[in-house]
Amino acid sequence: MNINDTIIALATAPGVGAIGVIRVSGPATIAIVNSVFRGKDLTEVPSHTIHLGTIRDEEKIVDEVLISIFRGPNSYTKEDVIEISCHGSPYIIQQLIRLLLTKGARLAKAGEFTQRAFINGRFDLAQAEAVADLISSENESMHQAAMNQMRGGFSQEISKLREELVHFASMIELELDFGEEDVEFASRDDLKKLIYSLKGLITRLTESFTLGNAIKNGIPTVIAGKPNAGKSTLLNALLNEEKAIVSDVPGTTRDVIEDVINVDGIAFRFTDTAGIRTTEDKVEAIGVERTYAKMKEASVIIYLIDLINDTKEDIEKQLAYLKALKVPYLLIGNKMDRADANLLNALESENALMISASQKENLENLKEALKTLVSLDDFKTGNTIVTNLRHYESLMETNKALDQVIDGIDRQVTNDFVAMDIRNSLFHLGQITGEITTDDLLENIFSKFCIGK
Numbered sequence: 001m002n003i004n005d006t007i008i009a010l011a012t013a014p015g016v017g018a019i020g021v022i023r024v025s026g027p028a029t030i031a032i033v034n035s036v037f038r039g040k041d042l043t044e045v046p047s048h049t050i051h052l053g054t055i056r057d058e059e060k061i062v063d064e065v066l067i068s069i070f071r072g073p074n075s076y077t078k079e080d081v082i083e084i085s086c087h088g089s090p091y092i093i094q095q096l097i098r099l100l101l102t103k104g105a106r107l108a109k110a111g112e113f114t115q116r117a118f119i120n121g122r123f124d125l126a127q128a129e130a131v132a133d134l135i136s137s138e139n140e141s142m143h144q145a146a147m148n149q150m151r152g153g154f155s156q157e158i159s160k161l162r163e164e165l166v167h168f169a170s171m172i173e174l175e176l177d178f179g180e181e182d183v184e185f186a187s188r189d190d191l192k193k194l195i196y197s198l199k200g201l202i203t204r205l206t207e208s209f210t211l212g213n214a215i216k217n218g219i220p221t222v223i224a225g226k227p228n229a230g231k232s233t234l235l236n237a238l239l240n241e242e243k244a245i246v247s248d249v250p251g252t253t254r255d256v257i258e259d260v261i262n263v264d265g266i267a268f269r270f271t272d273t274a275g276i277r278t279t280e281d282k283v284e285a286i287g288v289e290r291t292y293a294k295m296k297e298a299s300v301i302i303y304l305i306d307l308i309n310d311t312k313e314d315i316e317k318q319l320a321y322l323k324a325l326k327v328p329y330l331l332i333g334n335k336m337d338r339a340d341a342n343l344l345n346a347l348e349s350e351n352a353l354m355i356s357a358s359q360k361e362n363l364e365n366l367k368e369a370l371k372t373l374v375s376l377d378d379f380k381t382g383n384t385i386v387t388n389l390r391h392y393e394s395l396m397e398t399n400k401a402l403d404q405v406i407d408g409i410d411r412q413v414t415n416d417f418v419a420m421d422i423r424n425s426l427f428h429l430g431q432i433t434g435e436i437t438t439d440d441l442l443e444n445i446f447s448k449f450c451i452g453k
């Protein structure tokens with residue numbers, strides 16, 4: 001990729017706004033902007049200063065703007081960067097960008113500013129990816145995970161692993177140099193111990209992906225129960241509350257994400273709600289295979305008992321079934337407003353939470369219980385959590401390669417084979433932070449960014 005040219009893009013969201021910010025980066029940034037700016041001579045002003053002036057196309061004023069100037073390497077991309085704050089009219093923005101293009105800038109591709117920041121060594125690949133996560137974070141836990149990754153928490157763990165492996169590889173390769181003399185610089189048992197401890201660390205990281213994925217995409221949650229237990233009423237009550245909160249904020253036009261509720265910064269994503277929403281009896285009675293599979297896949301089940309229509313025997317059957325699934329569940333007695341007293345007693349010993357979905361009663365307690373059900377301990381203690389599928393896959397590949405190293409040592413293969421397996425594991429580890437990259441990989445990662453980032 002060419003980083004010798006100067007790129008330009010709108011950095012704020014497209015559409016009408018109070019202001020729009022156009023970002024320019026690259027070697028000719030200051031010269032290009034200066035050629036259309038009337039105010040101070042931008043080639044003379046110090047870095048990290050702001051200047052009021054006009055942008056002119058020949059003599060015609062296009063807009064009155066503020067210029068923020070960042071001289072490389074003290075900028076986001078480590079190149080010379082200018083941010084032009086203009087009036088937020090799509091027409092003005094278009095005219096300004098068009099004008100700067102005629103002066104020699106070119107339109108930036110998606111994520112190209114961040115890609116340059118990566119290429120110029122501002123941060124590694126995992127940190128660059130965290131920038132995209134940060135921008136798209138929608139709740140506290142997503143935000144915190146992305147922020148930790150961007151600030152290098154994850155990268156540090158990966159570099160530590162890498163250093164140990166490099167050290168390991170160097171010992172093996174040293175032995176290779178002395179090949180004829182049959183020396184051994186490290187006992188094979190010590191080497192295996194080191195590999196096992198690395199595998200332990202990697203396994204902890206790969207296991208955290210379940211949580212990481214839940215944080216990023218929402219915790220897969222299923223509402224289940226017999227037909228007419230009140231599933232759709234509950235779902236709508238929970239979701240409508242969310243939507244009300246969002247649309248109460250004046251001027252917000254953001255799309256509501258369907259079927260996700262936020263509980264204290266944790267997203268619960270209701271899966272397979274289509275059946276609940278469309279027809280009443282689409283979600284089959286208990287015992288049907290499809291329901292079983294659906295519940296089995298969930299991370300959390302909200303199970304509704306119908307306190308008006310169920311019988312004690314019914315409830316016992318449902319409970320046995322629910323417990324056999326071995327998925328964390330919340331047992332809910334619904335329709336408490338008209339509950340059969342016998343049924344209330346029967347459920348008491350089961351720690352059920354009584355609610356009324358239609359009266360919206362006790363829903364706050366339900367949410368609280370939901371939050372307690374999912375253990376986010378790792379998250380709270382600040383342990384590194386893998387949230388990115390690409391990182392997860394690379395870690396799994398690294399682990400596989402390490403298995404081969406152990407296998408090689410056990411089978412007493414020659415050192416050059418062991419060295420090859422170690423290099424293979426280093427290759428996979430290096431892909432996470434970007435020590436090892438290919439154009440395809442970069443293209444794939446940065447094309448998912450928005451333009452202007």
Ligand code: GDP
Nearest residue numbers: 227228229230231232233280335356357358359
């Ligand atoms: P689903 O088949 O499980 O999705 O059940 P629905 O949500 O369609 O509810 C079935 C019936 O139970 C509807 O007539 C609801 O109005 C009623 N219902 C739901 N929740 C409550 C509740 O808390 N109290 C009472 N009395 N009726 C409820």
